[in-house]
Amino acid sequence: MSRHGAAAEASRLDRRLEALNEVRELAAGALPEDVLDGVLLVLERAASRRSLSADHTVVGFFGATGSGKSSLFNAVSGADIATAAVRRPTTSEPLAGIWGAEGSGELLDWLEVRNRHHATAVPGFADDGTGLILLDLPDFDSTRAANREIVERMVGLVDVLVWVLDPQKYADAAVHNDFLAPLASHGAVTLVVLNQIDRLPAQEVRPVLESLGGILARDGLGKVQVIGASALVGSGVDNVRAAIRQVATQRQAQSQRLGADVTRASARLAEASGAGETAGVTAAAKARLAEELSVAANVPLVVDAVVRSYRLESTRRTGWPVTRWLVRFRPDPLRRLNLRREGASAELNRTSLPSAGAPERARTDAAVREFADAASDGAPGPWRAVIRAAAREGREQLPDALDQAIASTELKAGRKAWWWRAFNIVQWLALLTALGGFAWLGVLAALGYFQLPVPQVPLVAGWPVPTVMIAGGALLGIVLAVLAKFIAAAAARARGAAARKRLKASVAAVAAKLVVEPVELEVSRLESFNKALRAASR
Template identity: 60%
Template sequence: MSRYRQARAESTLERQLAALDDARELGEGRLDDAVLAEVYGVLERATSRRSLSADHTVVGFFGATGSGKSSLFNAVSGSDTARVAVRRPTTSEPLAMVWGPAGSAPLLDWLEVADRRDGTPVPGLTDDGGGLVLLDLPDFDSIQLSNRRTVERLAGQVDVLVWVVDPQKYADAAVHNDFIRPFSTHAAVTLVVLNQVDKLAPSEVKPVLESLESILDRDGLGNVAVSGVSAVTGQGIPELRRRIAAVVKAKAAKSARLAADVSVAAQRLAEASGEGEAAGVHQQERKALAAALAGAVHVETVVSAVRSSYRLDATKQTGWPVTRWLSRFRKDPLRRLSLRREGTAEVNRTSMPPAGAAELAQIDSSVRDFADAASDGSSGPWRASIRAAARNNRERLPDALDQAVSGTDLKANTRAWWWPVFAVIQWVALLVAVGGLLWLGALAALGYFQMPVPEAPKVEDWPVPTLMVIAGVVLGIFLAITSKFLAMAGAGGRAAQARRRLRESVTEVAEDLVVTPVEAEIAQHRAFQEALEGARAR
């Protein structure tokens, strides 16, 4: 691989790892903890491997009991280092044969391989002088649990996997299902070797190889070439050495292995997350939520109080002065609800009863309906997280709604422009009527005491003081009746304004405590999906 392609592969891998880490973080608290732990393990291994020797390619020999794995290891490495005996299992601890430049020690420490040997030059294997670490591992079907765990651990760490099978067990379902198939995504760093072909008749070798290739195809490793070798006779060993040498020379195995690990981890996250896209938050659901919450906190009760309060204020200001004092005995509905500001004083709480079971049920139902609509189409874990986000502020919501109502400026102290006009005319009409009465009273008193009574001026034969009384009383009553109709119209407008302001306040609370958390969770889901796509990109 050219330096440019190698650098490009490393850059791509770095982006994939960053995207996988983002997806893991975004899935925290939402996806299965065991899956997230697996992904974290992949990231940890990748970080560790990338920080260690880039000059060495680690090739692990994996095989079942009796596959001749250690004999093959000796044949490939050109040594008799690996322990070979009739008694099985033979290999109990991993053995490392190392070629190439210095710097392999930290890598082998990370692999936890204590038995290390320096390899001698092997034609066809170490010709280019590249760094190579061959590992002979315990049997992966060992009855010793510690051996099995060692193999499973190193299968997740080595750069190249060499699966060694023999003619007797090459088709064993347990071998394929438990070990080979789980690494089907690692075809780029996988070699499959059929050892002990010397035990087959020449005419049997090809059919057995074809059978093995067919099984590997079902395992998802159809693109992996199979080598038929014999550690005893040396058949196929030079070719296997060349294949390993080619992998070492390309210096791509480490990145390819880690990229395959990322792909598997991303798939695990995708499976844990499930498929589906949340419908999201739409204006219709926003309005429905706000309307339901407004109903739960009795906004219409407040609106009705605003209407009645306006009419009462109008009567106090513009009613007939002779009878308007009676309105002062009527309790202001807004004061009863503690919603009337006095001067610049702030209202922190209403006097409406706290939300009872019915109101709380209505609030919960409206929030649940909103969350269901917003999460529709999303997968199970994310649907649950979106619903949880909607209910996250459930305890705060009733009190926040009450404070929103109490904090809304209902314009309760705002007077209509026509109130002072009617008030002045009412008082003028009353003064005229009182003046007429006093005039008539004075004339009556003069007559009572047998004193000369001046003739009152007349208009169309109507005495002026009489006209003053009639005009003042009639005008006052007319203005009082007119003001009632004007007050009804004004109360309707004031109530409509209050309803709009109250709903705006309720909407703000709904946005802050319900809509925004839901939108944030949906955005989290979308960011997770984007990160997952970035982790999968090759």
């Protein structure tokens, strides 16, 4: 395939790696550390491999003891490598056959391969200038732990994996369970060779290959190319060589291998996270939380104090002057709660509301828990726990924060009403009228007492004017006082409703800061995680 195709594959890989890194960052604190460490390892390997030669395709030969892996490696590589292989210092070290020396040194250093042999092109194989590195690796079933460690490391590093199996042990659970099945996402860069088919009767070769294909399908590698070969007699070697040549000339193996690693890491993240989208925070849920916190924070008690304070002040201002002074002995409900601020700093002010006891704390906890449960509904298990933890994070600060919010809310309970002045003026005029009537009668009584001439008192509808003045003034004062109570009651309810609205807004602001916003942040994090995970998985 053209370099343009390889560039497009690399560009797609860029986007997927960026998405995978975003997923890892978003999952911090929500998913297990070992899963995130595995993702980080994939990202670091990808960064390292992509910084090295992109012109070389690294092909690793993996196989069990007795599979003829090294013989097939030699047959595919050519005589020069076979001769070098005889002089290998130990079978526990990887052997590299290199076509195209330029740029291979740093790549082999990263792979930690010391035994390097530069080969000439074999007809039909790597003769077009394409860089290629073949690795003959230790047996994966070796009893030496160091050999198995090398194999496991190389499985995570090479661009193309060639698994060499033999007719006797091709169904061995060790290779399928430990290596092939876990690498099901790497089918595009995996080649399976059934070596030593010369040991099988001709009529059994096809059934055995079909049986191997069925096992691979169960491993999730049903589309992997399976080639029958014999390194001893040379049959099928050209097919193996041609398959490797095709992969190398396409120049996509590196990106496909790393893309398969991203797919596998994404699958592990998806498994650790679980599937699901959270219900999120709704307006109804926020309103319910604010309502419950308002009750727990004694907002109804404050509203009642606002109503009673207004009615008390109305009586002081509009009551019958003869009796209104008695109201001064009744304490102001807001002042008792330390809510009538007279120039005090709202930030430093504290209320005298009842402190939050067990019932109030239980109500607060229940409201927060209910809000978190509603917001996390539908979320996967780990994220549901994260969302709930975020909601509980500010729980201990809620009582003090709510008290401060109520203390700093402008209740406007002491604001004067326009009708107070009008009623007060009329009340005093009525009282003065009554007092004028009493004074008039007093003068008439004094004149009579001293046997002085008593002037004729004018009449109104047959009633003496002084008497009318006394009765009218007193009656008007009492009527005004009663009417003022009705007006004050209605105005107090309106002022209480306004205070309730402002108090609930203050409580909602506290709830937003300590509960809603942390939950919304985690909900948004889950949404971003799922979006980035889909981008990384594609």
